[in-house]
Amino acid sequence: MPVLPALAAAYDILVVTIHHTEQHFDQQQQGTTPRTSAVFPIGPAYLPYMVVTRPPRWFMRMLTRDCNSGYGRIITPVGDDAPADPLISNVTVFQPPANYTIPRTLYARTLQLQDGTLLATWENYGPNNNTFPYYPIYQSTDGGATWSERSRVEDTQNGWGLRYQPFLYELPEAIGDYPAGTVLLSGSSIPDDLSQTQIEIYASRDCGDTWEFVSHVAKGGRAIPNNGETPVWEPFLMVYNHELVVYYSDQRDPKYGQKLVHQTTSDLKTYGPVVDDVAYDTYDWRPGMTTVSHLPNGNYLLTYEFYGAVEANFAVYYRLSPDPLKFNDAVGHVITATDGTQPAGSPYNVWTPVGGDNGTIFVSAGSNSTLFANRDLAAPGSDWIEIDTPEGTSYTRSLLVEQQKNIILICGGGVLNGSDNRKYDHRRYPSTCFFFMV
Template structure:
């Protein structure tokens, strides 16, 4: 959820593709090294030029993934001067996140609005219709400069992030302001489950709720199913659950983390259930650490095998630089805080390395406006060395 977007506003042939015979999967390129040679703290990926007229907050909401090739990709909200329309930059690292360079850009080719908010990167782990395993997807919110409309659109790259093509529109909404009664949609999160691509997102279009969390699925990336609610509050219209993040646990359960704004100060809540398509009926909990800390705002969660046994859930939030770790499969009394050097950030992203998931990357791009010093940075963290 965006607490300061009002201030920011003041500043300013699918079916035939899906049914065509699929092309063979391309060979996966190999990157020589996939793990960083060392840990790293708050390494700058991108900082807007100080002499340019960038819109406050300059950058925000960073995400990173490791591809099956071993290359890393990163993107973020880029508040560059308009015109031209804003876009999502694509940066690549071939040394595990120690150095980065821009290799591509994702532009709005459909709406003439720009790609403005909440990018999410995902690599297909299997073929979906005409999109081979290894296709990189980017879901993002296309919004005009006046913030009057919202569209969650999907773009695809078949060459590891260098070039991009439009795939489909997941959903459309109204004015991009976090005000109950308006009808925007926000914050996509992509995941493949049971040979379907799921898109979770925050939705203000239901007149019964200030905001709720929903998902839709597709088997061809073009046709999306009817919405299913994941989290809503029947007792309070003012409740604004938002910013979904999902990870699988080794016992077969799934954790569905989100912020509970409107009624609980945006504290981080989560649900645990065996079916990621039925979180509405799953058990619900609030994260509170061994130090009595309630993480607040914009969660992200991953599961690592660190330490053996049940491994560990690793959770980040928007108001605390520490990681919140649970080594008991999400037991609500078992969250422990660990300090890392990566600064806190709004919707800070987490990524585990494919070759060794005891190594973690945290990536952030600063704070909600007003914030005229935001930059994009990442840290590489050895979870074993933290003592998890």
């Protein structure tokens, strides 16, 4: 491949030949372990170890990191031939104090700013039965090697706190009075007695240093996930056609136990009508947890969990539409891997241009530590390949395609209803993130 020496010269990287890696997509898809050329950015300390026909086993280890809550860690190189100065050693990002309320952390979300800074937030279960909670904003300006608290997003409107399901988003263009680059945080403001739910939007004009209240999006009843209750929750944000689309789960309509909906705004202040995205005629059926990606063929991909699916409760389904405001006209498809595995619960999807002419779709689910990958733009009947990762299962792990596009950051805030979520190395909570190399 004549292009590889040119890449190495231009970008100060080293081309190595790898015989085997457990995480390689093509090998799992084909059921083989072919000899594969790969390009890795590498520091000077590692150069003497790369001039070998078969690279050392430590090089196959994915760089992994705990990035938002719980005890942070980067897995370091291992093996007799590993250099003495590893890329990154153990790092504490956030360790919840012992007096934090179980489950301490959940629902991790991340964002990479245009300047490369990584931000992370999560549901933060503080002491005293989690009275008046807030969303922590942690930052890393060195690729995840070190983390620090950048700010806190606190409820300035209701006196309830910001409790559940945060989501971070950077505006790619100006919306209303908010310029491109404004960081938005949406989440659920809920009082201690869980009697009401309110989806809010806060904004930061200085990359997460300070925050201001923007608007109320939707108001609902008790924060109880039972049919017959009327909460709103699980927001997801995306700009489309010069408007911000706020997707969320809605239990207010008496015709449905729960449905997926959206509202749009051109100024972040006023919102259009509630529009259905996924609504089933059977009352007991509950689609939930919208995430959306834009595919290169013009389609938009929406994944959701589906309580009521014939395959399994909370089976992961998806819909494709050329218009992300008309998902309710599309057909739902279940994700089934080529080995028969059907992921379930709390899905999250992303698309990366890496991996072939169509790029690759990755889907995470709460039932599996693996990822589910598709290189055919999720065409009905196309293959979904289950890909191993060293990250454990977690309630609604988030996925982030980093700017270099061949790295996906997987973050989990821990397991739902966990009563003593500790690891053997005495971490307070198994809230982990790691890089997945495509």
